[in-house]
Amino acid sequence: xATGDRSASETLxxxxxxxxxxxxxxxxxxxxxxxxxxxLRMPTLTLVDGTATGEAVYWCPQRRSLxxxxxxxxGGDWAELLxxxxxxxxxxxxxxxxxxxxxxHGPAFRRVCRRLGVRTPGERAGRRAPGPGPGQAAGSERxxxxxxxxxxxxRSPNQHEAETAALTARRLMLKFNIxxxxxRRAGQAxxxxxxxxxxxxxxxxxxxxDHRLARLLGAYFFVESxxxxxxxxxxxxxxxxxxxxxxxxxxxxxxxxxxFVLSTAQRLWLEYRAATPEASNQDRLPYxxxxxxxxDAKLEAQASAFEEQGxxxxxxxxxxxxxxxxxxxxxxGQGVGGAASExxxxxxxxxxxxxxxxxxxxxxxxxxxxxxxxxxxxxxKSR
Numbered sequence: 001x002a003t004g005d006r007s008a009s010e011t012l013x014x015x016x017x018x019x020x021x022x023x024x025x026x027x028x029x030x031x032x033x034x035x036x037x038x039x040l041r042m043p044t045l046t047l048v049d050g051t052a053t054g055e056a057v058y059w060c061p062q063r064r065s066l067x068x069x070x071x072x073x074x075g076g077d078w079a080e081l082l083x084x085x086x087x088x089x090x091x092x093x094x095x096x097x098x099x100x101x102x103x104x105h106g107p108a109f110r111r112v113c114r115r116l117g118v119r120t121p122g123e124r125a126g127r128r129a130p131g132p133g134p135g136q137a138a139g140s141e142r143x144x145x146x147x148x149x150x151x152x153x154x155r156s157p158n159q160h161e162a163e164t165a166a167l168t169a170r171r172l173m174l175k176f177n178i179x180x181x182x183x184r185r186a187g188q189a190x191x192x193x194x195x196x197x198x199x200x201x202x203x204x205x206x207x208x209x210d211h212r213l214a215r216l217l218g219a220y221f222f223v224e225s226x227x228x229x230x231x232x233x234x235x236x237x238x239x240x241x242x243x244x245x246x247x248x249x250x251x252x253x254x255x256x257x258x259x260f261v262l263s264t265a266q267r268l269w270l271e272y273r274a275a276t277p278e279a280s281n282q283d284r285l286p287y288x289x290x291x292x293x294x295x296d297a298k299l300e301a302q303a304s305a306f307e308e309q310g311x312x313x314x315x316x317x318x319x320x321x322x323x324x325x326x327x328x329x330x331x332x333g334q335g336v337g338g339a340a341s342e343x344x345x346x347x348x349x350x351x352x353x354x355x356x357x358x359x360x361x362x363x364x365x366x367x368x369x370x371x372x373x374x375x376x377x378x379x380x381k382s383r
Contacts (some may be wrong), residue, residue: 003214006271012074012233012234013363015236016233016234016236017047019233020047020073020074020231020233020236021045021047023231023233024045024068024073024085025042025045025229027082027085028042028043028045028066028085028089029042029086029383030329031082031086031089032089032194033329034329035086035089035090035116035118035328036089036090036093039093039097040089040092040093040096040097040325041064041096041285043059043064043065043092044063044064044065044066045065045066045068046065046067046068047065047068047070047073048067048068048069048070049069049070049071050069051067051068051069054067054071055069055084055121055141055357056069056072056080056081056084057069057072057081057084057085057087057088058088059088059089059091059092059095061092061095061096066085066088066092068081068085072084074234075234077198078202078230078231078232078233078241079198079228079230079241079243079276080198082230083118083119086116086118087105087109087113087118087119087120087121090109090112090116090118091104091105091109091112093112094106094108094109094112104106105121106320113186114273115325116325116326117194117196117322117323117326118326119195119196123195140247140248140249142250143172143173143249144252144253146169146172146323147169147172147173147253147319148151149168150165150168150169150172151165151166151169151256151356151357152357153165153358154166154169154355154356154357160200162355162357163355165357166355166356166357167302169356170220170299170302170306170356171306173221173222173249173250173253173314174193174306174311175311176249177222177247178311178312178313178314180247181313181314181316184316184318189341190364193246193247193248193249194245194246194318194319194322195245195246195248195251196243196244196245196251196326197209197244197251197255198228198241198242198245199241199242199243199244199258200241202229202230202239202240202241203234203239203240203241203242204237204239204240206240207285207288207289208285208287208288208289209265209288209289209291209292210227210242211227212292212293212296213258213261213262213292214226214227214242214287215296216257216261216292216295216296216299217244217254217258218288219296219299219300219303220251220299220300220303221230221250221253221254221257222247222250222254222313222315223244223250223251224241224244224245224246224315224319224320224323225244225245226242226243226323226327227240227241227242227243228240228241228243228327233254242258242260243326243327244295244320245322245323245326246289246319249287257356260356260357261291261292261295264291264354265288265292265347265351266288268291268351269284269287269288269291269347269349272287272343272347272350273348276346281344283341283342283343284343285342286341286343287343287344287346287347288345288347289344289347290343290344290345290346290347290349290350290351291311291347291348291350291351291354292351293344293347293348293351294347294348294349294350294351294352294353294354295351295352295354296351297348297351297352298351298352298354324357
């Protein structure tokens with residue numbers, strides 16, 4: 001994890017820094033309870049300008065202290081800071097409970113990390129060790145490359161071409177996941193290479209459209225998702241971040257869909273408000289919820305058509321197990337709902353016209369993406 005900007009710590013008052021330390025203590029106790037069954041004794045938590053190892057967090061067994069790099073704690077990504085604290089709590093567990101004498105972050109440490117679904121140092125987001133074999137990795141890259149091209153085609157101004165390309169991309173990803181699970185169940189593949197990602201932006205309050213979008217990702221894009229609490233040190237308050245778990249190609253696609261839908265829904269709202277004199281700021285959240293609900297209905301209809309074609313994917317027990325290892329004490333939040341309104345209905349109509357498009361990865365050779373698009377009013381739905 002990259003450390004934060006050290007200059008950011010200069011803006012933190014003594015009161016906010018004290019609140020930050022209390023919050024860090026709360027986070028350590030939660031990790032100890034949820035992942036390690038309260039097996040550890042509380043260490044001394046210290047904010048430092050640089051840890052002994054140069055990492056964001058460092059467990060010092062000689063002093064029984066947990067050093068946290070000040071810049072990372074104040075200006076870094078809180079969700080990734082918690083991952084670093086988890087790793088060092090596991091290192092403390094290996095040192096103090098298992099009593100294993102090995103180099104820092106050695107084999108025993110890595111075994112416990114894998115058992116708990118915690119990413120070890122050096123592993124990139126969305127992937128855990130051991131990685132997939134060359135054939136698996138190449139297969140995933142080929143699928144992503146094809147989906148990349150299809151979603152680029154989905155930007156076509158031709159309605160039929162755009163809808164066909166987007167639908168073909170979904171069918172390809174569905175077939176890929178069905179085939180991968182069948183290979184795994186037949187014992188012809190190693191354990192699945194699950195990982196996680198935290199999706200921006202952080203939410204001070206998780207609204208209905210946020211809940212709907214998280215549900216949509218889990219229902220149609222082969223990931224498990226959960227809203228997790230984070231802390232904003234500069235303002236001294238809590239927020240939430242959406243974590244998704246799944247295979248690397250599924251994480252890639254789900255993150256793309258998440259960002260695409262949020263930006264498209266916001267654009268559609270601005271267009272609706274500009275064209276509707278009676279619309280007000282109070283209509284924004286119902287409209288956004290309607291947009292996601294409309295897209296959900298469209299994707300559900302497509303999923304039903306896939307089922308009629310014999311393409312049915314059931315969530316893998318392995319994915320559920322990995323998700324629960326990462327979030328053993330997860331409390332499920334409220335479901336989606338909300339009162340119907342004119343803005344919600346108009347948003348739903350707009351959402352049903354959305355065509356998922358633009359490239360999945362900026363590293364591909366596809367054309368530079370333009371603004372997200374939706375089909376104009378009155379366009380036919382995809383089949």
